[in-house]
Amino acid sequence: xxxxxxxxxxxxxxxxxxxxxxxxxxxxxxxxxxxxxxxxxxxxxxxxxxxxxxxxxxxxxxxxxxxxxxxxxxxxxxxxxxxxxxxxxxxxxxxxxxxxxxxxxxxxxxxxxxxxxxxxxxxxxxxxxxxxxxxxxxxxxxxxxxxxxxxxxxxxxxxxxxxxxxxxxxxxxxxxxxxxx
Numbered sequence: 772x773x774x775x776x777x778x779x780x781x782x783x784x785x786x787x788x789x790x791x792x793x794x795x796x797x798x799x800x801x802x803x804x805x806x807x808x809x810x811x812x813x814x815x816x817x818x819x820x821x822x823x824x825x826x827x828x829x830x831x832x833x834x835x836x837x838x839x840x841x842x843x844x845x846x847x848x849x850x851x852x853x854x855x856x857x858x859x860x861x862x863x864x865x866x867x868x869x870x871x872x873x874x875x876x877x878x879x880x881x882x883x884x885x886x887x888x889x890x891x892x893x894x895x896x897x898x899x900x901x902x903x904x905x906x907x908x909x910x911x912x913x914x915x916x917x918x919x920x921x922x923x924x925x926x927x928x929x930x931x932x933x934x935x936x937x938x939x940x941x942x943x944x945x946x947x948x949x950x951x952x
Contacts, residue, residue, distance in 0.1 A: 780947050783809040784925065798925050798949055800896045804838060813946060814842045817894070817922045820944050821847065824919050827889040828852050832878065832907050833859070835896035839924070843894055852884045852891070854907050865913050869906035878903065880910045887915030897925040898945065901932025908939065920944060 783803035790797040804810045817839065830852045831840025837853060844851035857866060857877040864879040885891065893907055904921060911918055918941055926933050926945035933943050 778809055778812040780809060780813060780924065781949075784947070798897055798927070800835060800924055803924070810842075813924055814839070814846060816946050817924070817944065818843055818846045821892055821920065821922075824892075825890050826892050826919055828885065828891045830854060830891045830893050830907070830911065832893070832895040832903055836894050839896060840894040843892070852880070854878050854880050854910060865910055867906035867909045869902040870900070876903070878906050878910065880914065882914075885911070885914040885916040889916050890919050891916045892919055893921040895923055897927065898923045898932040898936070898943070899927045899930045901930075901935040904932060904936055905939070908936070908941065925949060
């Protein structure tokens with residue numbers, strides 16, 4: 772995908788074969804975020820559709836969603852709220868478990884992080900099977916927040932995660948796709 776700034780973001784994303792287990796092709800954005808122009812282009816393109824949306828908070832999923840979400844929150848002039856892996860938040864939390872394409876995990880949010888009706892933008896680096904994003908959506912629903920949309924740099928469409936979110940009524944914005952993986 773050619774972005775307005777003329778970047779082909781795919782060339783900045785490294786593929787690591789057999790990580791975290793054999794048969795998985797891990798799409799690593801650390802090479803993208805290390806490049807200042809590719810990082811800027813990514814943030815600009817992730818933010819663009821939401822400049823006129825009413826958003827109260829940006830919510831990022833640990834860990835790469837923190838990097839992107841913090842930059843997006845800053846750009847939009849909004850606060851940032853983390854969704855973390857189980858056991859990492861110090862206050863009272865709510866939790867959701869989910870299946871990964873290579874195992875099981877759980878995420879948490881502070882119980883008092885959001886109030887009923889607050890509008891949020893959910894951010895992570897990649898959407899694959901959708902397990903992590905669906906768990907995050909369930910947590911946000913538990914808080915009473917209203918998810919305006921979810922955005923990701925990478926979509927792996929053959930794994931169906933984007934479709935699952937869309938079927939739940941969530942608008943999804945992504946920048947690049949890697950098909951067949």
